[in-house]
Amino acid sequence: MTDQVEERVLSIFREKFHKPEVTIDSSFAELGIDSLDTIEALFEIEEEFGISIPDDAARSLNTFREVVAGVEKLLAEQRIANPPAAAGPDAAEEGR
Amino acid sequence: MHGRRVAVTGVGAISALGPDATAFWDSLVAGRSGIRAIESVDHTTLKCPNGAEVHGFVAADHFPDRAQQGLDRFAQFALVTAREAIADSGLAWDDTLRDRTAVVTGTGNGGTISLGDNYERFYGQGNHRMPPGLIPSAMANAGASQVSMEFGFRGPTFTLSTACASSTHAIGHAFWLVRNGGADAAVCGGSEALFTLPQLKAWEALRVMSPDTCRPFSRQKSGMILGEGGAMLVLEPLDSARRRGARIYAELAGFGMSADAAHLTAPSEDGPLRAMQAALDDASTTTADVDYINAHGTGTPGNDPNEIRAIGRLLGEHAEQVAVSSTKSMHGHAIGAAGALEAVATALAVHHGVIPPTANLDEVDPECPLDVVPNQSRTRSIRTALSNSFAFGGLNAVLVFRRVDPAGD
Numbered sequence: 001m002t003d004q005v006e007e008r009v010l011s012i013f014r015e016k017f018h019k020p021e022v023t024i025d026s027s028f029a030e031l032g033i034d035s036l037d038t039i040e041a042l043f044e045i046e047e048e049f050g051i052s053i054p055d056d057a058a059r060s061l062n063t064f065r066e067v068v069a070g071v072e073k074l075l076a077e078q079r080i081a082n083p084p085a086a087a088g089p090d091a092a093e094e095g096r
Numbered sequence: 097m098h099g100r101r102v103a104v105t106g107v108g109a110i111s112a113l114g115p116d117a118t119a120f121w122d123s124l125v126a127g128r129s130g131i132r133a134i135e136s137v138d139h140t141t142l143k144c145p146n147g148a149e150v151h152g153f154v155a156a157d158h159f160p161d162r163a164q165q166g167l168d169r170f171a172q173f174a175l176v177t178a179r180e181a182i183a184d185s186g187l188a189w190d191d192t193l194r195d196r197t198a199v200v201t202g203t204g205n206g207g208t209i210s211l212g213d214n215y216e217r218f219y220g221q222g223n224h225r226m227p228p229g230l231i232p233s234a235m236a237n238a239g240a241s242q243v244s245m246e247f248g249f250r251g252p253t254f255t256l257s258t259a260c261a262s263s264t265h266a267i268g269h270a271f272w273l274v275r276n277g278g279a280d281a282a283v284c285g286g287s288e289a290l291f292t293l294p295q296l297k298a299w300e301a302l303r304v305m306s307p308d309t310c311r312p313f314s315r316q317k318s319g320m321i322l323g324e325g326g327a328m329l330v331l332e333p334l335d336s337a338r339r340r341g342a343r344i345y346a347e348l349a350g351f352g353m354s355a356d357a358a359h360l361t362a363p364s365e366d367g368p369l370r371a372m373q374a375a376l377d378d379a380s381t382t383t384a385d386v387d388y389i390n391a392h393g394t395g396t397p398g399n400d401p402n403e404i405r406a407i408g409r410l411l412g413e414h415a416e417q418v419a420v421s422s423t424k425s426m427h428g429h430a431i432g433a434a435g436a437l438e439a440v441a442t443a444l445a446v447h448h449g450v451i452p453p454t455a456n457l458d459e460v461d462p463e464c465p466l467d468v469v470p471n472q473s474r475t476r477s478i479r480t481a482l483s484n485s486f487a488f489g490g491l492n493a494v495l496v497f498r499r500v501d502p503a504g505d
Contacts, residue, residue, distance in 0.1 A: 034359065034362065035361070035362055036359070036361045036362065039301070039302065043301060055319070059303070059397070
């Protein structure tokens, strides 16, 4: 799961900014990615993963590792809030 | 000094603070904010559901003419505020003066509400008949043209669009026209009406919006709040204003512009600084005469500390003596109308000798270490005041207002 999220996040940045050299340890600053670039990339990440990144979290992001960790956190919260129908105990009950 | 001196003799304003310039000024002096939950658009899907809307504006109350009733809201705001400013000036126009009167307006978005409604019918509902009135009622110069036609003003008439600085650029160019003899009077300002769901969502996407209210220069600043409205000023040569015994709110003494040439949305320190300096130079004055600055002050982390640093560099040792407030904390950020609303606020501040406060300010941001006039207005004689507007796209415009001694100087 982690590797897959990481790869999808990094490829959005690589393609958007034509920077194949992006790695998980890169920071936005060292690649010349500014605040508006970041906001545009986060918009694409929201679309890709079907999540909503809060403004205050968005402002505090400086590295790709932080972005990947943030996306994973939001995906985990989403799974808790909306458990897959077949896996939830209630759904299983109703299914009988 | 270049050419004639120019007086502000009439003002009009419509905003979240009320239907006219009197209501606007009274709220500013009271430190009362017009920011609340958005009513004209369903705000339930918005992360930032608050705005500074004009409430209770019914077109039919202002426009018996059906064509004017069909105008976009932004153009209606331009027309009603021009009427107010013209009546307020007490200036009697004859045919000669009408030929020599300029109308210069600003708007960021023009008729975005009318366009949006009709595009929704076109794309969303498949109704491919467009009303013939759409183009002339939604064009960016709709307001300027309506003012020109209603009053028969036949001088230089045009509209400028520079996002958040639109109406400051408009007033500045009208001022230069009157000063340089290109016009003998001007009606100038701007208007904006952009409360549509797609506009609000697009502003949210920029992540510059506050989820609750606008707190410029505050440690708790959380972003900007959009506003709407309009404001207009009547300008005329100071000499003729004195001859006819007009009430003169202030002299419009200088205008300066610059571009950052750097980033689309992040401001530079140098661009605003050069615009403020250019405006002071244009007014043939220095920072030692400045008592008040009506700041751009959006309440965003991007603008506020940067603007305060630029002001600090401009004023140097004099900085501690100057009051700096952001009235956007009360009327919101009305984009193309913002500069005109703030020009009216600044002219009235000079006239009344009262500095409007920065509302919603509990704790001053350590990154904004100037006198930012928290919450309470202040009585203070103002010799010279600046009004700052810094737009997305890195476009900066600054006006300089000066107190006029009734006896002449």
